[in-house]
Amino acid sequence: MHGYTDRKQDHLKRLRRIEGQVRGLQRMVEEDKYCIDVLTQVSAANRALQSFALALLEEHLAHCVAEATAKGGPEADAKIKEASDAIARLVRS
Amino acid sequence: MHGYTDRKQDHLKRLRRIEGQVRGLQRMVEEDKYCIDVLTQVSAANRALQSFALALLEEHLAHCVAEATAKGGPEADAKIKEASDAIARLVRS
Amino acid sequence: MHGYTDRKQDHLKRLRRIEGQVRGLQRMVEEDKYCIDVLTQVSAANRALQSFALALLEEHLAHCVAEATAKGGPEADAKIKEASDAIARLVRS
Amino acid sequence: MHGYTDRKQDHLKRLRRIEGQVRGLQRMVEEDKYCIDVLTQVSAANRALQSFALALLEEHLAHCVAEATAKGGPEADAKIKEASDAIARLVRS
Numbered sequence: 325m326h327g328y329t330d331r332k333q334d335h336l337k338r339l340r341r342i343e344g345q346v347r348g349l350q351r352m353v354e355e356d357k358y359c360i361d362v363l364t365q366v367s368a369a370n371r372a373l374q375s376f377a378l379a380l381l382e383e384h385l386a387h388c389v390a391e392a393t394a395k396g397g398p399e400a401d402a403k404i405k406e407a408s409d410a411i412a413r414l415v416r417s
Numbered sequence: 418m419h420g421y422t423d424r425k426q427d428h429l430k431r432l433r434r435i436e437g438q439v440r441g442l443q444r445m446v447e448e449d450k451y452c453i454d455v456l457t458q459v460s461a462a463n464r465a466l467q468s469f470a471l472a473l474l475e476e477h478l479a480h481c482v483a484e485a486t487a488k489g490g491p492e493a494d495a496k497i498k499e500a501s502d503a504i505a506r507l508v509r510s
Numbered sequence: 511m512h513g514y515t516d517r518k519q520d521h522l523k524r525l526r527r528i529e530g531q532v533r534g535l536q537r538m539v540e541e542d543k544y545c546i547d548v549l550t551q552v553s554a555a556n557r558a559l560q561s562f563a564l565a566l567l568e569e570h571l572a573h574c575v576a577e578a579t580a581k582g583g584p585e586a587d588a589k590i591k592e593a594s595d596a597i598a599r600l601v602r603s
Numbered sequence: 604m605h606g607y608t609d610r611k612q613d614h615l616k617r618l619r620r621i622e623g624q625v626r627g628l629q630r631m632v633e634e635d636k637y638c639i640d641v642l643t644q645v646s647a648a649n650r651a652l653q654s655f656a657l658a659l660l661e662e663h664l665a666h667c668v669a670e671a672t673a674k675g676g677p678e679a680d681a682k683i684k685e686a687s688d689a690i691a692r693l694v695r696s
Contacts, residue, residue, distance in 0.1 A: 328446070328452060328455075329449055332446060332447075332449075335446050336443055336446055336447065339439060339442050339443045339446065340443065342439050343436060343439045343440060343443070346432060346435050346436045346439055346466075347436060349432050350429055350432045350433065350436070353421070353425060353428050353429055353432065354425075354429065356422055356425075359421060359473055359474070359476070359477040359481060360477070360499055360500070360503050362421075362473060363470055363473060363474060363477075363503045363506070363507065364503065364506065366466055366467075366469065366470040366473075366507070367470075367503075367506040367507055367510040368510075369466055370463060370466050370467065370470075370507075370510040371510050373459055373462055373463050373466070374459075374463065374510075374601055374602070376459065377456055377459040377460075377463075377601075378594065378597065378598050378601065380452055380455060380456060380459075381452070381456060381594065381597065382590065382591070382594035383452070384452040384453070384456075385571075385575070385590050385593060385594060386587070386590045388452060389571070389575075389579070390579035390586060390590065393575070393576035393579045393580055394579055394580050394582065396580065400576065401572070404568065404571050404572045404576065405568070406453055407453070407571065408564065408567065408568035408571060410453050410456045410457065410460075411564065411567065411597055411600075412564050413456070413457065413460040414456065414459070414460055414463075414597075414601050415560055415563075415564060415600050415601055416560070416695065416696075417460040417461075417463040417464050417467075467694055467695070470694075471687065471690065471691050471694065474687065474690065475683065475684070475687035478664075478668070478683050478686065478687060479680070479683045482664070482668075482672070483672035483679065483683065486668070486669035486672045486673055487672055487673050487675065489673065493669060494665070497661065497664050497665045497669065498661070500664065501657065501660065501661035501664060504657065504660065504690055504693075505657045507690075507694050508653055508656075508657060508693050508694055509602070509603075509653070510602075514632070514638060514641075515635055518632060518633075518635075521632050522629055522632055522633065525625060525628050525629045525632065526629065528625050529622060529625045529626060529629070532618060532621050532622045532625055533622060535618050536615055536618045536619065536622070539607070539611060539614050539615055539618065540611075540615065542608055542611075545607060545659055545660070545662070545663040545667060546663070546685055546686070546689050548607075548659060549656055549659060549660060549663075549689045549692070549693065550689065550692065552652055552653075552655065552656040552659075552693070553656075553689075553692040553693055553696040554696075555652055556649060556652050556653065556656075556693075556696040557696045559625075559645055559648055559649050559652070560645075560649065560696070562645065563642055563645040563646075563649075566638055566641060566642060566645075567638070567642060569638070570638040570639070570642075574638060592639055593639070596639050596642045596643065596646075599642070599643065599646040600642065600645070600646055600649075603646040603647075603649040603650050603653075
């Protein structure tokens with residue numbers, strides 16, 4: 325059980341849509357579609373992945389991190405550090 | 418025929434791998450994997466999509482844009498503008 | 511008093527270095543330096559700004575957000591939402 | 604003489620405004636402004652730097668790269684590669 329479990333169906337729906345976008349990209353390349361149109365679709369898929377990540381992160385902060393910080397101690401610090409590292413990876417990816 | 422046509426198989430291989438990453442994300446969510454591990458995989462998929470986009474863009478500059486600028490005229494300007502807009506979408510996504 | 515107050519001198523030092531990078535960019539443009547070299551410096555300044563933001567955000571989570579979540583209630587939820595929105599702006603900028 | 608020379612004054616104006624934003628950030632930190640407000644300003648400065656970079660890049664493509672590709676040969680390929688690398692640094696920063 326994690327923070328995102330109660331919104332699992334939403335997340336799966338989002339991810340299936342992103343999978344569809346990536347399959348759409350394959351179709352575009354197979355049919356020799358114009359590069360710029362392919363790039364536009366890549367940007368859309370990227371944004372969709374980021375929105376999914378941001379939703380997941382918000383739930384993680386609201387559940388896992390909030391529970392740890394409510395208890396305090398080194399576990400709380402570790403959770404903050406772990407979340408910050410994940411945020412840094414997202415910002416830089 | 419576009420700039421990327423001769424590397425079509427490479428691009429399709431990359432995109433199938435990205436599709437696999439997105440399906441892997443669905444499995445992780447279904448199995449209630451830890452949020453941070455899911456986020457790490459999202460960052461990896463995002464980077465893979467960007468690498469694909471950058472490879473496509475380089476080919477587009479080397480072929481479509483280079484051909485247009487070799488001829489010059491308003492068509493060349495339009496191609497430069499179009500490529501710049503696609504780059505801006507990538508940078509901001 | 512905020513989370514970052516005890517590392518204020520570090521932050522100011524970082525920001526003065528970034529100011530120096532932006533002034534360096536002005537000098538490069540004034541001296542007609544090669545576009546690609548200017549762009550390399552822009553990427554460096556961007557990364558420095560992001561590192562500053564990520565350090566600030568980590569402190570914010572460790573202090574302001576952790577205090578609010580330790581108390582719980584609607585104030586905690588509001589802090590999580592506010593931090594998530596700031597993360598989204600960083601990821602998308 | 605580079606592609607951006609005729610818009611030099613515009614670029615310098617933009618960069619001076621960004622310098623002002625970074626100095627504003629220092630003032631905010633000195634006056635212990637709220638972390639989230641500081642982060643909002645960082646996102647604004649980041650976006651301003653990126654817009655500057657994108658404007659510069661468009662000019663670079665329209666001038667330096669277009670001239671090289673009009674001549675063709677290994678010099679043209681080198682310019683395309685160099686521009687693509689700069690775009691990759693921007694996308695990833």
